Amino acid sequence: MRQKRQTLPANIIASIRARKNRSMEAYVQDARPEGMVIASYNVHKCVGVDGKFDPSRISHVIREIGADVIALQEADTRFGERRGLLDLAWMERETGLLPVPVSGVAKAHGWHGNVIFFREGLVRDVHQMKLPGLEPRGALMTELEFKDGSNLRVIAAHLGLLNRSRQQQARMILDILQARDEKSTVLMGDLNEWRLGDRSSLNTLATVFGLPAAVPSFPSRLPVLALDRIMANRPGLIEKVMTHDSPLARLASDHLPIKAFINVDALRETPQVNAG
Numbered sequence: 001m002r003q004k005r006q007t008l009p010a011n012i013i014a015s016i017r018a019r020k021n022r023s024m025e026a027y028v029q030d031a032r033p034e035g036m037v038i039a040s041y042n043v044h045k046c047v048g049v050d051g052k053f054d055p056s057r058i059s060h061v062i063r064e065i066g067a068d069v070i071a072l073q074e075a076d077t078r079f080g081e082r083r084g085l086l087d088l089a090w091m092e093r094e095t096g097l098l099p100v101p102v103s104g105v106a107k108a109h110g111w112h113g114n115v116i117f118f119r120e121g122l123v124r125d126v127h128q129m130k131l132p133g134l135e136p137r138g139a140l141m142t143e144l145e146f147k148d149g150s151n152l153r154v155i156a157a158h159l160g161l162l163n164r165s166r167q168q169q170a171r172m173i174l175d176i177l178q179a180r181d182e183k184s185t186v187l188m189g190d191l192n193e194w195r196l197g198d199r200s201s202l203n204t205l206a207t208v209f210g211l212p213a214a215v216p217s218f219p220s221r222l223p224v225l226a227l228d229r230i231m232a233n234r235p236g237l238i239e240k241v242m243t244h245d246s247p248l249a250r251l252a253s254d255h256l257p258i259k260a261f262i263n264v265d266a267l268r269e270t271p272q273v274n275a276g
Contacts (some may be wrong), residue, residue: 036146036262039067039244040188040228042158042255045074046085049221049254055086057252059094065244065259068119069144070097071156073190075115076108084109091117100142102128112138114156114189121146131157131172133165139173143183150267153180157189159201166193166201174208177233184237184267188230190255208233213241217256220249230260237266 041062046055062070077083086109088099097117102110103126109115111128125143139157146152157173159166177185187209193201194214202211212231216223223243232238244257 035264036069036267037065037067037259038154038186038188038230038238038262039065039070039257039259040073040156040190040230041065041070041257042073042190042228042253043075043085044253044255045077046253048252049219050251054252056094057248058086059091061244061246061249061252061257062091062095062097062117064246064248065257067097067117067259068262069152069154070117070257071140071154071188072110072115072117073156073158074113075110076113086115100126100140100144102126102140104128111140112136112158114138114140114158116140116142116154116156118144124151127176129172129176131159131165131169133160133169134162135160135165137165137169139169139189141176148264148268150264151183152262152267153183153185155185155187155189157187157191159189159191159193161192163199163201166191167199167204170201170204174205177208185233186230186238186262187232188228188258190227191229192227193229194225194227202229205231210235215241215243215258217243217258219254220251220256223256228255228258230258234266236263239263 043058046058047053075086088109097119100116100123122145123142124145127141129139131137131139137160139155141155143153159169209231212229214226216226217228218225230241238260241260244259249256
């Protein structure tokens with residue numbers, strides 16, 4: 001029997017029911033698991049749902065997550081010189097994370113608002129993508145080498161609000177990726193896409209990354225839309241995608257962060273290259 005697709009109203013009803021269990025006292029800090037944690041967080045230019053600009057709340061949420069690699073979106077102002085909204089040296093002191101360097105920006109901290117932070121390792125490559133579309137959007141791709149010698153390619157992206165733009169942006173990301181060597185790769189960010197179907201950019205990305213887990217993350221106070229995604233180009237590379245749903249995360253941005261665990265054994269395996 002064909003499984004009935006869940007509708008948006010059904011998602012809303014489920015979130016309203018789940019809200020009973022989201023009291024301010026209900027959150028218990030997860031013990032940091034062994035292995036590698038990756039995360040994605042649209043920080044909404046450090047403006048919380050109360051309208052206050054407060055980068056310190058963002059840094060506290062990032063500390064709560066305890067990620068080894070995290071991609072932030074909207075870490076810079078949107079237009080003009082794109083002034084950075086997070087003091088990078090202060091972020092390192094607060095979180096223990098280092099930013100992946102970007103070039104060609106004066107006052108910005110990321111590339112079109114995208115920043116990748118990592119805990120330890122070496123940055124082997126950085127590629128900045130200016131994505132097509134009516135809005136100024138971009139993606140940042142880097143290759144990280146960790147202390148155990150394993151490598152991970154990370155793509156941080158923030159796709160547009162218009163469906164046509166998202167389709168173009170997804171195809172450009174895949175074109176750039178497919179021109180490079182095969183490597184374990186994760187794509188994460190605010191993809192602004194919750195629907196499936198022929199016109200969904202998720203289906204375009206699925207040709208390489210598969211369909212990602214749908215974890216509602218927006219809006220942070222009553223999450224019903226899975227706008228934020230984490231996906232991998234190899235089955236079994238990522239495990240247990242979930243939101244980071246703490247009282248502070250519900251306040252600090254209009255998106256909840258999402259996080260996942262990297263299967264370190266799968267990361268260490270050499271990807272199989274199909275013979276032409």
